[in-house]
Every structure is written in structure tokens, then in C-alpha cells.
Amino acid sequence: MIATLSRARLLIDRQLPILILGETGTGKEYLARALHEYSSRCRAAMVPVNCGSIPENLIESELFGYSRGAFSGALSSGMKGKVMLAHRGTLFLDEIGDMPAAQQTRLLRVLSEREVTPIGSTEPLKVDLQLICATHQNIESHVEAGTFREDLYYRIAVGIIQLPPVRERLDLAWILQSILESEVPGMTLERNVDREARDILMQNQWPGNLRQMRAAIQYACAVRSDEMIRAADLPSNLMPGKIVSKRHRPGVTQQPSFDMSPDASGSLVERSSARPLKWHTDMRGPSASLPSERDNILRALSASRWNISAASRDLGICRASLYRKLRELRIPHVRDMGSDILMADAG
Known part of the structure; x- marks a missing residue:
């Protein structure tokens, strides 16, 4: 970078x-604005x-404007x-x-002649500007397909800047810290975001x-209950079971995949490529198995001192599933509580 x-x-x-x-959302307009601020x-x-x-x-008309009376409905003063x-x-x-x-052709003339002729006018106007273009598309493939003018492409692509996607950047912690500070001044990744989140x-x-x-x-800053952002405060689509798989690259360990599928009895059972579940829940409605399931979860949380990662490993499920179970069984998400209180609740 x-x-x-x-x-x-x-x-x-x-x-x-x-x-x-660059891909959508990589900050192309941010870069364009920064370059403008840096330029003369x-x-x-x-x-x-x-x-x-x-x-x-x-x-x-939006790009090149129009003169007075150029067409019906035009502003009397032109635009x-x-x-x-x-x-x-x-x-x-x-x-x-x-x-x-059609507008590609007119833009090419503006760039080559450094002048623009408004609609309805015969007098070209000289223009002096810095041009910055951006796209998430593969323009070269559009040129080959004939949907983008080749001569315009070579005119605008004098200086090509490729922005990498976030998944390939090495400064992710810096990016997160910058966004945190812009949302809540003084908030830091180390002090205000717990380890799991x-x-x-x-x-x-x-x-x-x-x-x-x-x-x-x-979203996390809006729903947090105190100065700390926890895993439960993050959007549900960020939970490990819903994270988009990383493209295979040397040195990158692939995470086990999870899915929910029915067993022989019709109950939904989470299946993992890494290890089997130790228990499952009938998701079709209330059942007599819920109390024992609650006990199992509370014992696992107590043993791990409410460390969600450790508890989910002990139960043989992913963290996203454990969070879902906590919500279903109405178990409050608390950390580092005394084991006596937890076991009393389990009993």
C-alpha cells in the first residue's frame, strides 16, 4: 500500500x-479525494x-451541460x-x-482537445482539469468485447493504480483502528475490543x-452496552460459520466448514469437517431434551470461565452455533463469573 x-x-x-x-468497497473514491487534496x-x-x-x-447534459433554450424543459439560463x-x-x-x-466518444474529444461543447451551442469552451476514473470491472475485457472504446481506454489508463481487496492487505489492524477512531474518538482496538471480537x-x-x-x-458501536465491543455486538454475518472462505494461498490454514442438515429423525444436526458434535437440538420446537442441553452448555461455560471459544471446542460446535444456543435458551452472555453462581443456575 x-x-x-x-x-x-x-x-x-x-x-x-x-x-x-479495485473491487467494490476497496476505497477507490477515498484515494481519488486524497489525491485531489494532495495535488496543486x-x-x-x-x-x-x-x-x-x-x-x-x-x-x-449532466456531463457537458447545455445552452439556453437547447431543448424543451431546459433552464432558461442554461446549465x-x-x-x-x-x-x-x-x-x-x-x-x-x-x-x-455515445458518451465515450464525446469524452474522448474532451480529453484530446481539452474543450467541451454544451448541447445546443456551437462555441466550444476550453477546459483545464485533472481526470481520475475508477471502476471495479475488467475494462480490458470490455475493450475486447467492443463495449468500451479502445482509444478511450488508452487515453484514461495512462496511470493505472490497482487497489488490493482487504483480504490481501497486511495492515488490517491499522484499518480497523482508523475506522474505530473515526466512529468514536479515543476508541482503540486493543483497549475497547475484546480478544474474541x-x-x-x-x-x-x-x-x-x-x-x-x-x-x-x-453497528457494533451502536449496540454495545458499555465501552467494550464484544463478539455478541458484531453483526451475525461475521460469525465464523458465515465467514467467506479464504482463497487458498501458501501458508494459509483452511478452516473447517460447518453446515446444518437433518439426521434420520428429522432433527437438524450441525456437521463439521473437523469433528462430530457431542449433542444436538431438535429445532422444530420445545422438547424434553432442552434442560439437559442447558446443563451441558452451562457446565462447558463454567469449565472455560465463560470463554466462548474454549466452550464451543469442548461442546464440539463452532462459536456461531454456541451464540445461537445462548439466545435460544436465554442464557445471558457474561464473562468471568464465579463457578458457584453458574453451577447453582445449572442445578
């Missing part, structure tokens, strides 16, 4: 068109345009397009891979990248 950012700073200094590539154009505006969100029949609004500043075209073919955050593969990570932290 340090090398990537250093190269991006060199490119913006030379005012070359920049194309930022920082005093002027940065104008963002999402090429995929503007209706095709409006994108031309400046996004390109002219970015004059002496930065134009950020997000999801440029979704731009219609920290392990879940660090081991998750984050298919939604930074966007998903920020949403998870915002």
Missing part, C-alpha cells in the same frame, strides 16, 4: 489521467460523477455540465465502465471490503 500510494502521488504531480481499479488543484473543486447512476438519456464545473479542479468519473458508448474482525475475509468493514464497526 505504501508503494501504491507513493506511485499515485507521483502521477498526480504530473497531472496525468489516472485509472483506479486542491483549492478548486473535485466533481464526482457516478457514470452508472445517471440515466442514459440525461448523461450527456454547466460536470466537466465545466471541474474546470481547474478534478473530475472523478466513478464506474466509467458503465458509460454509454478482535479475532473475528481480523480473521474475516470482508467480501464487501472497506465498506462492509465500516458498516460492521458502526
Whole structure:
């Protein structure tokens, strides 16, 4: 990331068109804004345009503007397009891979001639801007398919910056700390996130990248009962049983997979590739087995001093299943309680 950012700073200094590539949520717009703030154009505006969100029949007027009386319903004073609004500043075209073919041609002329002609006008206007584009798509495959102009691609892809997905980054703890501080000033990963929650955050593969990570932290900060974020405060889709599997890479240990499937009697039994369950629950409704199941859980929690990871290993299930059982049996999630109180409840 340090090398990537250093190269991006060199490119913006030379005012070359920049194309930022990366999966959805990797921070492409964050990088574009940071580059604008670092550039010599920082005093002027940065104008963002999402090429995929503007209706095709409006994108031309949105980008290039129109003159007075250009068409029925037009403003009497005309309208400046996004390109002219970015004059002496930065134009950020997000999801440029979704731009219609007709507008690709007009954009190419703007970039080559450094001028724009509003709809209904015959007088071209000179424009001076820094262009930054971004997309999560494989633009080269679109060029090969003929849906994206090859000459425009080579025009915008002078400086290509590839942002890695979160699962491949080595600075995950720094990212989490930065998000925590932005949500609650003074909050730290070491002091305000317990070990179990920290392990879940660090081991998750984050298919939604930074966007998903920020949403998870915002949720945890909103529902926490005190200054500490615990595993129970995290969104349920982050629990180990629902984490997206990591792509196989050398040195990476694959986690056992879990699923819920019916046994011969119709009860849902969790099956693990690592070890069998020591018990299971009939999920179809209340049954006579629930009291003994509660005892088993409380004894395991007592023996592990309410360490969820250790208790789930002793019971032969994953932590997500144990959390689910705690909710079903209405066992409060507490830590480090005295064994006498726990065994009294179990008895």
C-alpha cells in the first residue's frame, strides 16, 4: 500500500489521467479525494460523477451541460455540465465502465482537445482539469468485447493504480483502528475490543471490503452496552460459520466448514469437517431434551470461565452455533463469573 500510494502521488504531480481499479468497497473514491487534496488543484473543486447512476438519456447534459433554450424543459439560463464545473479542479468519473458508448466518444474529444461543447451551442469552451476514473470491472475485457472504446481506454489508463481487496492487505489492524477512531474518538482496538471480537474482525475475509468493514464497526458501536465491543455486538454475518472462505494461498490454514442438515429423525444436526458434535437440538420446537442441553452448555461455560471459544471446542460446535444456543435458551452472555453462581443456575 505504501508503494501504491507513493506511485499515485507521483502521477498526480504530473497531472496525468489516472485509472483506479479495485473491487467494490476497496476505497477507490477515498484515494481519488486524497489525491485531489494532495495535488496543486486542491483549492478548486473535485466533481464526482457516478457514470452508472445517471440515466442514459440525461448523461450527456449532466456531463457537458447545455445552452439556453437547447431543448424543451431546459433552464432558461442554461446549465454547466460536470466537466465545466471541474474546470481547474478534478473530475472523478466513478464506474466509467458503465458509460454509454455515445458518451465515450464525446469524452474522448474532451480529453484530446481539452474543450467541451454544451448541447445546443456551437462555441466550444476550453477546459483545464485533472481526470481520475475508477471502476471495479475488467475494462480490458470490455475493450475486447467492443463495449468500451479502445482509444478511450488508452487515453484514461495512462496511470493505472490497482487497489488490493482487504483480504490481501497486511495492515488490517491499522484499518480497523482508523475506522474505530473515526466512529468514536479515543476508541482503540486493543483497549475497547475484546480478544474474541478482535479475532473475528481480523480473521474475516470482508467480501464487501472497506465498506462492509465500516458498516460492521458502526453497528457494533451502536449496540454495545458499555465501552467494550464484544463478539455478541458484531453483526451475525461475521460469525465464523458465515465467514467467506479464504482463497487458498501458501501458508494459509483452511478452516473447517460447518453446515446444518437433518439426521434420520428429522432433527437438524450441525456437521463439521473437523469433528462430530457431542449433542444436538431438535429445532422444530420445545422438547424434553432442552434442560439437559442447558446443563451441558452451562457446565462447558463454567469449565472455560465463560470463554466462548474454549466452550464451543469442548461442546464440539463452532462459536456461531454456541451464540445461537445462548439466545435460544436465554442464557445471558457474561464473562468471568464465579463457578458457584453458574453451577447453582445449572442445578
